[in-house]
Amino acid sequence: MNPSDNPDLIFLDRNEYSYEIAPLIEQTIRSFSPKEFTTYTRCFQQGIKSELSRYLGALYNVPETDVILGYGGEDILKSVIHCFLSLGHQQRKILIPAYSWWYYKSIAEEVDGQTLMYPLYEDGYDFKYDIPEMKRLLREEKPDMLLLASPNNPTGNSLQPAEIKYILSAVDEHTIVIIDEAYTLFNQSDISYIAPLIARYPNTIIIRTFSKFYGLPGLRLGFAFMGKSLQPFLKFSTKYLGYNKLSEKIGIAALQSTEFYLEKAALMRQDKALYQQELNPLDGFKVYNSDANFVLIKYPIALKEKLQKAFADKRIVVKFMNEDGLRTHLRITLGTPDINKQVIEVLKSTHLNS
Ligand SMILES: Cc1ncc(COP(=O)(O)O)c(C=O)c1O
Structure with missing residues (x-):
């Protein structure tokens, strides 16, 4: 899908960058x-x-x-x-x-x-x-x-x-x-x-x-x-x-501008911690430690369709993994703090309503 055809989609499936430019x-x-x-x-x-x-x-x-x-x-x-x-x-x-x-x-x-x-x-x-x-x-x-x-x-x-x-x-x-x-x-x-x-x-x-x-x-x-x-x-x-x-x-x-980007990396670390804090207590969810600009999350596979729909409704694109050993996993690029909160909310509310 070409992003220019869908200017309002939020792509968190490509490990791109969501903060300001130096x-x-x-x-x-x-x-x-x-x-x-x-x-x-x-x-x-x-x-x-x-x-x-x-x-x-x-x-x-x-x-x-x-x-x-x-x-x-x-x-x-x-x-x-x-x-x-x-x-x-x-x-x-x-x-x-x-x-x-x-x-x-x-x-x-x-x-x-x-x-x-x-x-x-x-x-x-x-x-x-x-x-x-x-x-x-x-x-x-x-x-x-x-x-x-x-x-x-x-x-x-x-x-x-x-x-x-x-x-x-x-x-x-x-x-x-x-x-x-x-x-x-x-x-x-x-x-x-x-x-x-x-x-x-x-x-x-x-x-x-x-x-x-x-x-x-x-x-x-x-x-x-x-x-x-x-x-x-x-x-x-x-x-x-x-x-x-x-x-x-x-x-x-x-x-x-390395110092500038180190500050952004610190913000990303805070949000990786937030993902873990909010989602790890939920049954069937596991947010792995990550040294990168994305998080890998294990989720209950029974929720797959509901999650796909919930993310589509929010116009957020995440990566549903589809390879042996990682079929019940999502890879989500870190967005801005506001977007990360929205993603966490989608995951939590889908779990709550299941
Ligand atoms: C593991 C890994 N290596 C290398 C790259 C290459 O990135 P680029 O060609 O943009 O430098 C990517 C891009 O997503 C990647 O995921």
């Missing part, structure tokens, strides 16, 4: 001179790929050569998976989380890659990766790639830097590790582990985006930091003549 981003767009489009971003003489990758390199303490830019995290994910799963003649394997973004499997299949899955399990209100089982699969299946999503979509769980290091220490140096951190920064702001991690484990690439924490999915801008063993990917992914100048400036303005 003032610096608005100023940057207004003061941008179209004259800047008359030259390329790349500066050959200085050996600089682009203004944004230079900025990101300095911010994350990673050489600019190892910073990758893309048309959203999706673009970098697709190109790195295509690059490494299509090498050689044999079918190659990627290991991904059992519950995860559908896109991983789909892009692996585009190059005939085989997808294997490692399990997650429930521990109280958390989902967790089954790390011993992941290690067994790494040992026995010897996959060419391993994907860790932190935080994971749709389960909302994430890995601490120490857990990432523990996993990487068990990975064969020939296995390329992708860490999809699209939903990072909502619950922790540490970026200092990235540079030492890719230096110690050069078979690793960490992918981030401006779409979630920085609330700019329509900008289509993602970035990544890659270890030195991914050199074949460098050629594959390089935007030879640089990137889009306006997007780059907006990206830098977003990074400079």
